[in-house]
Amino acid sequence: MQTNEILSLKNVVKTYHLGETTVQALQGLDLSIKKGEFTALIGKSGSGKSTLLNLVGCIDSPDAGQILFEGKDITHLSEVEKSSLRNHKIGFIFQSFNLIPVLNVYENVELPLVIQTEVSAEERRNRVLSALKDVELEQFAHYPPDKLSGGQRQRVAIARALVTHPTLVLADEPTANLDSKTSHKIIDLLLDLNQKKSITFLFCSHDEKLIDRVGRIIHIQDGVITE
Amino acid sequence: MNLFSKMALRNLWKNKRRSFSTGIAILAGFTGLCLLGGYILRVEKYQRVSTVYNNHTGHLAIYKKGGLDGFYNNPRKYHLAADDLKKIEEIVTADPQVEFTAPILQGMGLLSNGNRSVPFLAYGITPAIEKRIQDHEQVRTWTHDLAPPPAEASIKDAVGDLSETISITKELGSLIGRKPPFQNLTTTEKDVQLAARTFDGDLNAVNANLGFKHSTGMMLSEDTSMVAPLGVLQSLYGTDGATYLAIYLNPKANIQAALKRIQGKIDAAGLDYQAYPFNDDRIGLFYAGTLGFLYIMAGFFIFLIFGAVALSIVNSMTIGILERVREIGTLRAIGFTNSQTAKLFTIESLYLTGISLFVGYILAEIMGVVINALNIRFEPPGVPGDMQFIVTPETWFSFLLAVPILIICLISAYVVANKLVNKPIIQLLQQSN
Numbered sequence A: 001m002q003t004n005e006i007l008s009l010k011n012v013v014k015t016y017h018l019g020e021t022t023v024q025a026l027q028g029l030d031l032s033i034k035k036g037e038f039t040a041l042i043g044k045s046g047s048g049k050s051t052l053l054n055l056v057g058c059i060d061s062p063d064a065g066q067i068l069f070e071g072k073d074i075t076h077l078s079e080v081e082k083s084s085l086r087n088h089k090i091g092f093i094f095q096s097f098n099l100i101p102v103l104n105v106y107e108n109v110e111l112p113l114v115i116q117t118e119v120s121a122e123e124r125r126n127r128v129l130s131a132l133k134d135v136e137l138e139q140f141a142h143y144p145p146d147k148l149s150g151g152q153r154q155r156v157a158i159a160r161a162l163v164t165h166p167t168l169v170l171a172d173e174p175t176a177n178l179d180s181k182t183s184h185k186i187i188d189l190l191l192d193l194n195q196k197k198s199i200t201f202l203f204c205s206h207d208e209k210l211i212d213r214v215g216r217i218i219h220i221q222d223g224v225i226t227e
Numbered sequence B: 001m002n003l004f005s006k007m008a009l010r011n012l013w014k015n016k017r018r019s020f021s022t023g024i025a026i027l028a029g030f031t032g033l034c035l036l037g038g039y040i041l042r043v044e045k046y047q048r049v050s051t052v053y054n055n056h057t058g059h060l061a062i063y064k065k066g067g068l069d070g071f072y073n074n075p076r077k078y079h080l081a082a083d084d085l086k087k088i089e090e091i092v093t094a095d096p097q098v099e100f101t102a103p104i105l106q107g108m109g110l111l112s113n114g115n116r117s118v119p120f121l122a123y124g125i126t127p128a129i130e131k132r133i134q135d136h137e138q139v140r141t142w143t144h145d146l147a148p149p150p151a152e153a154s155i156k157d158a159v160g161d162l163s164e165t166i167s168i169t170k171e172l173g174s175l176i177g178r179k180p181p182f183q184n185l186t187t188t189e190k191d192v193q194l195a196a197r198t199f200d201g202d203l204n205a206v207n208a209n210l211g212f213k214h215s216t217g218m219m220l221s222e223d224t225s226m227v228a229p230l231g232v233l234q235s236l237y238g239t240d241g242a243t244y245l246a247i248y249l250n251p252k253a254n255i256q257a258a259l260k261r262i263q264g265k266i267d268a269a270g271l272d273y274q275a276y277p278f279n280d281d282r283i284g285l286f287y288a289g290t291l292g293f294l295y296i297m298a299g300f301f302i303f304l305i306f307g308a309v310a311l312s313i314v315n316s317m318t319i320g321i322l323e324r325v326r327e328i329g330t331l332r333a334i335g336f337t338n339s340q341t342a343k344l345f346t347i348e349s350l351y352l353t354g355i356s357l358f359v360g361y362i363l364a365e366i367m368g369v370v371i372n373a374l375n376i377r378f379e380p381p382g383v384p385g386d387m388q389f390i391v392t393p394e395t396w397f398s399f400l401l402a403v404p405i406l407i408i409c410l411i412s413a414y415v416v417a418n419k420l421v422n423k424p425i426i427q428l429l430q431q432s433n
Helices: A049-056 A079-088 A105-114 A121-134 A150-162 A180-197 A208-213 B003-014 B016-054 B082-092 B127-134 B137-142 B170-175 B230-237 B255-268 B285-323 B325-333 B338-374 B395-421 B425-432
Strands: A005-018 A021-034 A038-042 A064-069 A090-093 A168-172 A200-205 A216-221 B060-064 B098-112 B117-125 B165-168 B191-197 B203-213 B225-229 B244-249 B273-277
Touching: A005 A049, A005 A200, A021 A049, A021 A200, A038 A049, A038 A180, A038 A208, A049 A064, A049 A168, A049 A200, A079 A090, A090 A150, A105 A121, A105 A150, A105 B003, A121 A150, A150 A168, A150 A180, A180 A200, A180 A208, A200 A208, B003 B016, B003 B338, B016 B127, B016 B137, B016 B285, B016 B338, B016 B395, B060 B082, B060 B255, B082 B098, B082 B244, B082 B255, B098 B127, B098 B230, B117 B127, B117 B170, B117 B191, B117 B230, B170 B203, B191 B230, B203 B230, B225 B230, B244 B255, B255 B273, B285 B325, B285 B338, B285 B395, B325 B338, B325 B395, B325 B425, B338 B395
Parallel strands: A038 A200, A038 A216, A090 A168, A168 A200, B117 B225, B165 B203
Antiparallel strands: A005 A021, A005 A064, B060 B244, B060 B273, B098 B117, B098 B191, B098 B244, B165 B225, B191 B203
């Protein structure tokens, strides 16, 4: 194993059973991601890219194979250990932003830190303000999510993903609900954060127009990497 | 205020209609329980004061051992003679919780107006002590309905133990053709004779005058009850003693503790007397029976209302959680555990229940004041005449009711939330999308 490898998937299999139909989403997939890489998973709808992100993010479990995160096998962690890993090491950016509607921008970003008891109130405040500054939303801190544009909401979601200082950020179709111009801005922002903070990004998209500046592109089809 | 509390309160506000309907269910149930509790507390006070003071039982009644069952068959053996009364009084008056004592002589016989005779059950009391009883703050507060109208004289006005003026109920008076106010009767109409067997078994009779009226507060005994100065009955039964010594404690005293203490002193002195509390069903049957029935009824209502409150919370939580599947999935994805997510919903339930209980308590207090001001009168079963419907919600009792409701709500919310959030995250996120 290389020393700078943050993520390694070995012969990962995932099958879904939809009634009598069996869908093999991932068929013995192998993948390695290095620290600081900005990787795009490209594939058509149903190709298995979201399944791959879900398995890496510990929000789903593989049927077979091994997933190593920072050299540690995470496939057999308990639910509490998985929660802690997601909270401390992994940031999530969702296609539909998934902001909490009753919380304002500041509070949405603060949310993952609230359950980190080791982070003091002052440290929490500093981190939230810093994350909002990174996504250029300081002046919108007290806005409710429904008063923001789609691009602004996704930037709030990015700030929420970054506030815990994760080593890996997973983004599932982060631009699917945005127009073309805003989508490019979001990708630019993610790239900028990747370069400035050396955070590893793994994002999936079916829009090949967005990926011309991405460092590494992985094509996935029928649950197999075709790169 | 922390973020969990902000989320809880804002979600409650966001779903105003559902929060309101659930809150109203809790509030209505709690207000009803507070008022029911207030009514039962009022009845308990009424029955307690009626039994202890108006019916001369005292908080404790000290009999000669075996006297409670054996006195009427063998009064000579089981009565407390003057020496016995003196010994007991020496012991009990030393107790700091004893307010005063009263020797009570019970007996039965015939009351005659010269033409017609009817049976009576009499209490022989000391008029000076009776005055103290009827002027007692507890009696004036809780059983003022039983007091004779100001125009009618009461046995407390009798002059000394040897006064021949007795008190009877309105019903007993009507049986011998006399109507209250008895003090306004002519001298001839007032004249009555009391006949009975003495403690030695001889037939005896004494003269007496009608002059006072009282009520027992119990229909059962209303047509036989007589209260006479102790001296009149002692003369009738040929004794210088009493049936028992009634012990009146400080109203806030712990009765069981006082009973244990006084009985301990009696036993330590090697005396053959037995103390009974007023709520012992052998001497306070009406109190014990009435309260037993009310407690069972209250228990039934409490069970129903607790169940309704729990179901309201379960229903509200279930709908709330099903509406927020994406939010739950997101929280889990960013690192919240099942129990932390369930805690968020439980905090919502805590706020909703807490606010509802507080408003319910205020409402119960206001309704109590309004109901009491309306002076609603009714005739309770087993009680002669009408009485005011009074509810007296008390803070400590409301608190006692609120605690289990709060606990039920929190447990219901946590169990439902924990069950519903405990799904695979991928399923929660996919359901929303």
